[in-house]
């Protein structure tokens with residue numbers, strides 16, 4: 147084994163075993179030069195896909211709906227652009243940056259709008275302020291014996307933010323796993339060009355009967371600020387979770403039947419190790435035995451020294467082209483995760499965390515994780531792995547929903563690419579491989595159009611935007627295949643720019659219905675930005691940003707070699723399995739691969 151590989155193995159073992167109980171909660175995403183004025187706004191990773199910065203004139207922290215109304219009214223009266231920003235801002239795309247002239251917008255933080263408003267135990271409904279975090283929401287519901295049917299797996303998101311990007315867990319049962327399917331009422335504060343009762347803003351209250359709720363449930367934040375949300379919950383129940391590992395031979399044939407028989411199931415595919423982890427996950431009555439807790443290892447506070455060293459190893463593998471080093475690292479990492487039951491605890495508070503499957507616990511304890519968000523600050527000795535205040539993890543995430551009807555074909559295509567380059571996808575296995583979850587089509591206008599398998603693919607991002615990654619071409623081909631060959635829908639809160647090409651066509655009439663409501667709620671577009679216009683196909687704005695090396699960051703699909711890194715041997719070529727893909731491929735000799743050459747644009 148090379149020294150790099152053995153170091154990698156050592157470090158990755160440490161990184162998942164040396165887990166400390168303390169942690170540094172994430173830092174602020176809005177930082178101002180004077181008081182609440184002259185601020186920069188970023189996301190939880192400290193970087194947008196295009197690495198641009200966002201500056202605003204001011205931030206405001208309303209703590210009541212009335213203060214929120216005053217904030218929106220004040221900006222609206224001046225025709226100032228604005229956006230809601232959440233306490234941690236966990237979306238990747240540049241969604242929270244206000245539009246309009248640079249540096250002159252307003253961000254309205256929802257961090258103090260985080261209370262429970264009311265509980266109706268008989269109907270199992272609760273109303274929350276939109277800035278409440280998922281963890282606090284689950285705790286408040288559990289205190290009334292209630293549970294949210296589905297949620298994202300990460301507790302750092304807020305109710306308003308997770309809804310705005312259509313966030314979900316995993317289920318093809320009933321209405322599916324998107325939280326917005328369980329919204330039965332909403333209150334929004336929207337701007338008004340004319341004064342209404344003295345305010346240039348008004349409160350809109352929607353209930354289940356209102357068609358406009360189908361716009362408001364998933365809105366990318368372009369309608370106004372969500373003030374409160376009423377959710378349909380259910381009585382607390384338990385979940386029984388067992389992770390089952392098998393070979394990946396023909397597993398693509400089983401995805402639909404697994405989804406149809408497993409109410410909370412998901413699948414992790416480790417393509418290079420040819421392994422699949424099925425999460426057999428069922429509902430049990432609340433009377434069942436078990437005090438399990440999901441404390442997923444990847445969401446625990448980890449030693450920043452160890453994570454920084456792991457990252458340095460990853461950077462070294464990239465720089466030296468040592469794909470096998472990554473493969474060795476991923477084998478160790480996956481077996482460590484497996485031995486630790488992914489971080490599941492059988493008996494919260496017991497001496498031994500993981501004693502074996504099944505792990506049974508309350509829905510509120512099993513559905514999500516995020517202990518790196520809590521516990522006392524420790525001067526950044528430990529933190530969430532991606533915290534930008536230290537040189538830890540830095541990655542892109544391609545998250546695309548592929549219709550069930552096409553998932554078999556997609557996996558078979560990826561297998562072909564894998565077989566041609568057995569070490570190409572090891573890098574993704576350091577970040578849960580191909581992580582598959584189930585979502586249902588939605589009546590929400592910006593929701594999914596078909597029942598689908600949502601796939602998260604997470605991979606190395608260099609701190610240098612002009613530095614290609616190992617097997618750049620394979621990752622790009624998979625991204626384009628998912629989006630265009632298989633007509634996949636991107637997750638609004640994740641992804642690189644090119645994932646949002648052609649959303650107008652993909653959403654069709656549903657988009658028109660959304661734009662209708664948008665026109666009614668914010669006729670002057672004060673909550674819109676170049677980014678939201680680009681993804682919605684408005685005002686001639688584009689998600690693509692062409693320029694030198696643009697394809698490396700997903701800011702464009704290459705059409706000329708300069709979009710790649712010809713100086714480092716990466717040229718624009720056609721895909722190997724999906725011939726229509728245009729990808730940046732490392733070409734070893736100048737004579738190779740002329741037949742695969744992309745037509746120059």
Ligand SMILES: Cc1cc2nc3c(=O)[nH]c(=O)nc-3n(C[C@H](O)[C@H](O)[C@H](O)COP(=O)(O)OP(=O)(O)OC[C@H]3O[C@@H](n4cnc5c(N)ncnc54)[C@H](O)[C@@H]3O)c2cc1C
Pocket residue numbers: 190229230231232233234235236237238241242256276277297298299300302303304305306307308309310311312313314315366367368370371372373639640
């Ligand atoms: C570690 C991690 C794990 C994740 N796991 C999952 C997962 O399991 N499933 C999944 O689907 N997604 C997942 N995500 C993605 C995440 O759910 C989305 O990015 C979500 O939108 C983030 O919510 P937020 O509260 O941080 O909102 P932000 O990212 O801050 O905001 C998103 C958008 O919503 C708008 N907005 C926020 N609040 C309001 C409001 N009150 N009124 C109007 N507009 C508002 C903002 O202006 C912005 O446009 C994960 C992300 C991370 C970092």
Ligand SMILES: *[C@@H]1O[C@H](CO)[C@@H](O)[C@H](O)[C@H]1NC(C)=O
Pocket residue numbers: 179180183184
């Ligand atoms: C914000 O910055 C601008 C330009 O740098 C400056 O003119 C202005 O006085 C600053 N405002 C505050 C409140 O500090």
Ligand SMILES: *[C@@H]1O[C@H](CO)[C@@H](O)[C@H](O)[C@H]1NC(C)=O
Pocket residue numbers: 257258260261278279282
């Ligand atoms: C609401 O936010 C405040 C800080 O702004 C925090 O102290 C409090 O614990 C939060 N409440 C909930 C329910 O999250």
Ligand SMILES: *[C@@H]1O[C@H](CO)[C@@H](O)[C@H](O)[C@H]1NC(C)=O
Pocket residue numbers: 288290291292382432437508
């Ligand atoms: C699980 O939920 C039940 C019902 O709400 C509650 O009584 C119990 O204390 C919860 N168990 C744990 C471990 O929190």
Ligand SMILES: *[C@@H]1O[C@H](CO)[C@@H](O)[C@H](O)[C@H]1NC(C)=O
Pocket residue numbers: 551552555631632
């Ligand atoms: C996707 O599935 C549909 C429905 O079965 C089928 O018509 C279409 O050809 C599939 N697309 C691809 C690229 O396989």
Ligand SMILES: *[C@@H]1O[C@H](CO)[C@@H](O)[C@H](O)[C@H]1NC(C)=O
Pocket residue numbers: 320321586587588595596597
């Ligand atoms: C959409 O979901 C409904 C149930 O919610 C289901 O009956 C229907 O088959 C789904 N349609 C598609 C195209 O997936």
